[in-house]
Amino acid sequence: MKSAFNLRTIVVALVVAGLVLLPVYSALTGKVFILTMFTRIIILALAAASLNLIMGYGGMMSFGHAAYLGIGGYAVGILAFEGIGSGFIQWPVALIASALFALVIGALSLRTRGVYFIMITLAFAQMAYYIASSLSRYGADDGLTIYKRSNFGGLIDLSNRTQFYYVCLACLLGGIYLIWRIVNSRFGLVVQGVRSNEQRMQAIGFHANRYRLVCFVISGTICGLAGALLANNTDFVSPAVMYWTRSGDLMVMVILGGMGTLFGPVIGAIVFLLLEELLSQITEYWAMIMGPLLLLIVLFARGGIMGLLARFSRG
Amino acid sequence: MAEHLLRVENLMRRFGGLVATDNLSLEVVTGELHAIIGPNGAGKTTLISQLTGQLMPNSGAIHFAGQDITTLPSYKRSGLGLARSFQITSLLRDFTAADNVALAAQAHAGHSYRFWGNARKEAPLREAAHAALARVGLAKRADVPVSELSHGEQRELELAVALATKPKLLLLDEPMAGLGVTESQRMVALLKELRKEVTIVLVEHDMEAVFALADRITVLVYGRVIACGKPDEIRNNDEVKRAYLGDQHAVTRHG
Numbered sequence: 001m002k003s004a005f006n007l008r009t010i011v012v013a014l015v016v017a018g019l020v021l022l023p024v025y026s027a028l029t030g031k032v033f034i035l036t037m038f039t040r041i042i043i044l045a046l047a048a049a050s051l052n053l054i055m056g057y058g059g060m061m062s063f064g065h066a067a068y069l070g071i072g073g074y075a076v077g078i079l080a081f082e083g084i085g086s087g088f089i090q091w092p093v094a095l096i097a098s099a100l101f102a103l104v105i106g107a108l109s110l111r112t113r114g115v116y117f118i119m120i121t122l123a124f125a126q127m128a129y130y131i132a133s134s135l136s137r138y139g140a141d142d143g144l145t146i147y148k149r150s151n152f153g154g155l156i157d158l159s160n161r162t163q164f165y166y167v168c169l170a171c172l173l174g175g176i177y178l179i180w181r182i183v184n185s186r187f188g189l190v191v192q193g194v195r196s197n198e199q200r201m202q203a204i205g206f207h208a209n210r211y212r213l214v215c216f217v218i219s220g221t222i223c224g225l226a227g228a229l230l231a232n233n234t235d236f237v238s239p240a241v242m243y244w245t246r247s248g249d250l251m252v253m254v255i256l257g258g259m260g261t262l263f264g265p266v267i268g269a270i271v272f273l274l275l276e277e278l279l280s281q282i283t284e285y286w287a288m289i290m291g292p293l294l295l296l297i298v299l300f301a302r303g304g305i306m307g308l309l310a311r312f313s314r315g
Numbered sequence: 316m317a318e319h320l321l322r323v324e325n326l327m328r329r330f331g332g333l334v335a336t337d338n339l340s341l342e343v344v345t346g347e348l349h350a351i352i353g354p355n356g357a358g359k360t361t362l363i364s365q366l367t368g369q370l371m372p373n374s375g376a377i378h379f380a381g382q383d384i385t386t387l388p389s390y391k392r393s394g395l396g397l398a399r400s401f402q403i404t405s406l407l408r409d410f411t412a413a414d415n416v417a418l419a420a421q422a423h424a425g426h427s428y429r430f431w432g433n434a435r436k437e438a439p440l441r442e443a444a445h446a447a448l449a450r451v452g453l454a455k456r457a458d459v460p461v462s463e464l465s466h467g468e469q470r471e472l473e474l475a476v477a478l479a480t481k482p483k484l485l486l487l488d489e490p491m492a493g494l495g496v497t498e499s500q501r502m503v504a505l506l507k508e509l510r511k512e513v514t515i516v517l518v519e520h521d522m523e524a525v526f527a528l529a530d531r532i533t534v535l536v537y538g539r540v541i542a543c544g545k546p547d548e549i550r551n552n553d554e555v556k557r558a559y560l561g562d563q564h565a566v567t568r569h570g
């Protein structure tokens with residue numbers, strides 16, 4: 001147990017150190033693309049980490065998490081389009097809009113369990129997708145170009161690649177720190193208790209669904225931040241970011257990295273997106289390799305990569 | 316006349332065509348140990364579940380501590396001081412014994428919308444947990460995950476969890492189910508201690524234990540109360556003998 005913990009810690013420490021030093025490597029070698037690629041990876045890792053809070057710790061298999069990527073993104077895009085460029089307005093709006101969406105969706109879908117919960121969260125995300133597709137003022141199907149990134153005065157310049165990278169990394173690490181605190185707090189223990197045995201938690205005095213709902217809202221809010229970052233990263237937002245396949249990708253990242261582990265979603269996002277990148281360079285049929293490959297990892301490494309690391313070091 | 320802590324009136328619960336609780340009325344007096352016996356399928360667990368709110372009755376009323384709780388959800392009943400143990404062990408399997416009990420204490424010590432501080436480092440909760448664990452003889456097993464506890468230890472943990480909610484009324488659904496002889500004796504000794512502090516409703520098949528512990532006994536058959544009274548009255552009740560005790564030689568032997 002002790003050594004398992006150590007191997008995992010070493011891998012996580014190496015990954016974090018690698019992410020912190022990546023811009024240096026990129027600058028020294030002049031490989032700009034690697035910085036761009038990892039900016040995207042980090043943003044989606046934040047989205048996956050937020051999904052892990054409800055999926056891994058809360059046992060809520062949401063199949064509609066990409067909706068918040070879209071809501072956060074559209075909040076930034078629409079405000080920018082309407083001439084409000086300040087990040088101090090855009091980002092809070094992105095968070096609040098995501099929180100409200102999560103509150104409504106959560107209140108309705110948390111009445112159900114299991115497959116029904118998966119289907120209903122999927123349905124709501126698809127609804128958000130179709131609503132975005134019908135916003136003719138904001139590009140409808142074609143999406144909305146963001147001509148200027150969120151403006152934070154003289155504080156930070158998001159148009160600077162390196163600065164933007166570090167902003168994203170700070171959001172990811174800050175998000176994981178927040179999740180770590182939550183998971184070990186009173187609230188976090190209740191949520192994990194409900195995942196483990198809802199009937200028992202009710203019987204000892206907890207209003208299980210209310211805790212679930214609050215957790216659902218926190219998770220959606222964090223993912224809304226990822227959405228705001230993603231829109232800034234691509235200078236563009238379109239309904240495609242909320243399409244159900246994107247929600248599926250996020251789920252796979254979480255399962256691949258290891259549900260209910262702090263850094264699992266980060267590792268999962270890195271491996272998933274790097275694989276996607278590599279395979280798509282080799283063949284246009286990359287999805288046909290990627291699918292079975294992921295299936296194998298998920299089947300043979302229960303607990304994902306984090307679980308695998310734990311098993312290896314136990315020998 | 317002693318006051319009634321729990322009063323059940325004309326409770327009905329059907330499962331499809333089956334009447335599991337049939338116009339059942341029952342009173343539990345403050346301070347007593349009230350046993351409920353009856354053959355398998357008599358509706359004992361169904362009754363307990365309606366008392367704690369896991370199941371809702373089709374009709375009838377439940378009053379607890381002077382309040383109508385018939386439609387109250389289970390988490391609110393827990394807040395009023397109703398606690399149960401489950402016949403089929405129901406614990407948080409991926410948590411330690413101490414975590415299970417500490418969570419029960421946490422549910423009754425302020426709200427849990429606290430997102431920052433480490434709950435496992437809250438001394439009052441940990442102390443309450445260890446006190447309850449010590450009570451049932453599990454002090455040394457505090458940090459063992461539930462999935463690694465023996466069946467007997469899990470039964471004891473069920474009880475510790477219920478105790479940690481500081482109940483006014485403890486509803487125990489076959490706490491001795493599946494226990495060995497020595498474990499059963501330990502449980503009986505423990506219940507003898509607990510009954511001094513808290514009102515208890517005990518569902519149990521072990522007749523020796525029931526007749527040794529109970530102030531009053533209610534006999535349930537097909538969801539109906541066929542008798543209620545002191546152990547001696549029940550032992551000598553003809554209808555009880557015919558319907559239930561007749562084929563249970565254990566009782567005549569111990570009686």
Ligand SMILES: Nc1ncnc2c1ncn2[C@@H]1O[C@H](COP(=O)(O)OP(=O)(O)O)[C@@H](O)[C@H]1O
Nearest residue numbers: 330333335353354355356357358359360361362
């Ligand atoms: N959830 C349920 N659905 C259908 N029938 C049930 C359910 N729970 C209990 N029953 C039936 O109700 C009757 C009483 O069951 P139960 O309360 O478990 O009895 P006891 O605890 O006295 O053995 C049994 O006939 C049982 O099959």
Ligand SMILES: [Mg+2]
Nearest residue numbers: 359360361402
């Ligand atoms: Mg039963």
